[in-house]
Amino acid sequence: MIDDDAVIISAVVNNAAKRLDSLLPELFPEEIVSRSRAQKLIDDGAVLVDGKPAKARTPVKAGAEVTVALPPAEEYDVTPENIPLDVVYEDNDIIVINKPRGMVVHPAAGNLSGTLVNALLYHCKDLSEIGGVVRPGIVHRIDKDTTGLIAAAKNDRSHLALAEQLKTRAMHRLYLAVAEGLVKPEAGEINAPIGRSPKDRKKMAVVKGGREALTRYEVLCEDASSRTSLLRLSLDTGRTHQIRVHLRYIGHPVAGDPVYGLRNTRGMAGQALHAGKLILTHPVSGEKMSFSCPPPADFEALLERTGLKPGERKFYDEIG
Numbered sequence: 001m002i003d004d005d006a007v008i009i010s011a012v013v014n015n016a017a018k019r020l021d022s023l024l025p026e027l028f029p030e031e032i033v034s035r036s037r038a039q040k041l042i043d044d045g046a047v048l049v050d051g052k053p054a055k056a057r058t059p060v061k062a063g064a065e066v067t068v069a070l071p072p073a074e075e076y077d078v079t080p081e082n083i084p085l086d087v088v089y090e091d092n093d094i095i096v097i098n099k100p101r102g103m104v105v106h107p108a109a110g111n112l113s114g115t116l117v118n119a120l121l122y123h124c125k126d127l128s129e130i131g132g133v134v135r136p137g138i139v140h141r142i143d144k145d146t147t148g149l150i151a152a153a154k155n156d157r158s159h160l161a162l163a164e165q166l167k168t169r170a171m172h173r174l175y176l177a178v179a180e181g182l183v184k185p186e187a188g189e190i191n192a193p194i195g196r197s198p199k200d201r202k203k204m205a206v207v208k209g210g211r212e213a214l215t216r217y218e219v220l221c222e223d224a225s226s227r228t229s230l231l232r233l234s235l236d237t238g239r240t241h242q243i244r245v246h247l248r249y250i251g252h253p254v255a256g257d258p259v260y261g262l263r264n265t266r267g268m269a270g271q272a273l274h275a276g277k278l279i280l281t282h283p284v285s286g287e288k289m290s291f292s293c294p295p296p297a298d299f300e301a302l303l304e305r306t307g308l309k310p311g312e313r314k315f316y317d318e319i320g
Contacts (some may be wrong), residue, residue, distance in 0.1 A: 007156055010067040011167075013060055020066075021056035025210065027066055029139070029163045029238070041068060073122075078107055078136070080122035083114065087123075088149065088291050093158040093284050095124060095137075096151050098293045101270050105141045105150065114160065120152055125290060127152065128159035139163055140173070140238055145258070145270025147296050148175070149278040161283030166238060172279040175233045176220075176295055178255040178272035178302055179247055180262055183229040187218040189248040194239040203259060204241045206249045213239045215246045223307035228255060232307045255302065272302055 011027040018026075024038040024047065035043070041047050042056050048067040049060055060066065086098040097116065104111040107118070120127060120137055127137030137152035139162045153159035165171035194211030197203040205235035222229040229252065233243055239258070247253050248260040253263065256268025266272070274295040281288050294300075303309070 005237070007070040007160070008067060009070065009160065010065055013064045014067060018060060019056065020047065020054050020058045020060050022277060023060050024066065024068070028068065029166050032070070032159075032163055033068065034228065038129040041070075044071075046071065047111055078117055078121060079113065081113060082122050083119035083246075085119050085123055086293075088293060089289070092149055093154055094162070095120070095154065096278065096291050099142060099147060099150050099275075101145050101147050101296060101298070104144045106138055116150070116152075116262045124152075124154060126154050128154060140166060140171075142275050143244070143271070143273075145243065146273045146275060147299070148275025148277065148291060149173075151278060151280065153283070159282040162280065165280055169236055170281060172277070173235050173238075173275060174277040174279075175231075175235075175243060176274045176276050176299075177231045177233060177243060178246065178299075178306065178308065179229045179231050179252040180255055181227055181229065182222050183217070183219050183231065183250075183252050188216075190215045190217070190250060192246060192249055194242060194245055204245050206238070206245060207301050211237075213237045213240055213242050213246065215243055221309050226265045226306040226308075228306045228308060230303065244271060248264060255306075266302060267305065268298060268302060272299055274299055 009028065013023065013027070021039060021042060024042070025033055025035045039056065045053055046069040047054055049058060050064050055233055087095065088098050089096040095100055099116060104115045105117065107115050117136060117138065137154065137159070139151055139153055139159060142148060142150055146175045151162060162171065191214045192206040193208070193210030194204050194213040195207040197205035198207065216236065217231050217233045220230045235242060244254050244257055245261045253261040254271040254273050255266045257271035261271065276295065277290070277292045300308055
């Protein structure tokens with residue numbers, strides 16, 4: 001039964017026919033409708049196809065409208081913690097944080113405290129509820145050891161608007177990465193589907209039948225002696241570990257990556273990947289906003305050791 005206080009979201013199917021349980025996570029951002037949450041929503045009767053209740057195996061054709069009623073969030077079972085935050089921007093609707101290396105975005109098994117969500121609950125007091133119990137306010141994620149910008153929503157209206165920008169690719173996320181080797185060609189895109197690795201379920205990999213994933217890159221500079229390249233990357237999709245998996249796939253893993261990289265950490269405590277720029281439209285005012293932050297000290301130190309130059313002017317240029 002659909003709760004009267006449910007938040008209603010909908011989307012029109014553009015691709016070929018698929019089962020509803022497979023299609024649902026592709027229609028909506030993962031932070032709102034994950035695969036596990038999609039199944040529960042279907043089981044609870046909270047998903048309609050062209051206005052009619054549907055089951056997991058229901059085939060959904062192109063042109064159909066899929067409606068989801070997101071139930072009110074349960075009481076937060078996450079403890080607010082007084083953890084210092086590097087706040088880049090904040091108003092009544094959104095907050096943008098420069099996340100440090102080593103901080104997990106949301107609580108999960110083995111990481112129930114010390115996360116960005118714990119810190120946000122203490123700092124903000126009010127966050128959107130669409131993400132459910134353990135992901136209040138979280139619109140998109142970056143990995144534990146990836147540094148840089150992440151936006152969170154303070155109310156449901158802002159959350160839905162930002163999620164829509166992610167879905168339509170109106171929100172731009174740009175990254176700096178130090179990659180192993182000299183990357184050729186010096187600009188291009190990596191279009192390869194990502195899913196769970198059949199060899200190690202804890203890892204992601206490029207796999208047949210995985211979810212669409214597209215990463216664009218360009219080489220800002222390279223150093224032949226250290227055999228490293230400094231890349232600027234942008235995401236057209238937001239799959240788990242996307243940049244790290246894609247760069248490993250083309251043979252140029254992110255320097256220092258403990259999961260997808262080489263044994264040589266190059267003195268890093270995690271991958272040399274930094275979300276340095278975020279461009280979005282304010283969900284209430286409609287103003288186009290651009291945020292940027294420089295790489296952390298250990299990233300800058302790696303650039304010095306490898307002979308790479310940051311190329312910050314080019315990195316922080318506006319996207320056309």
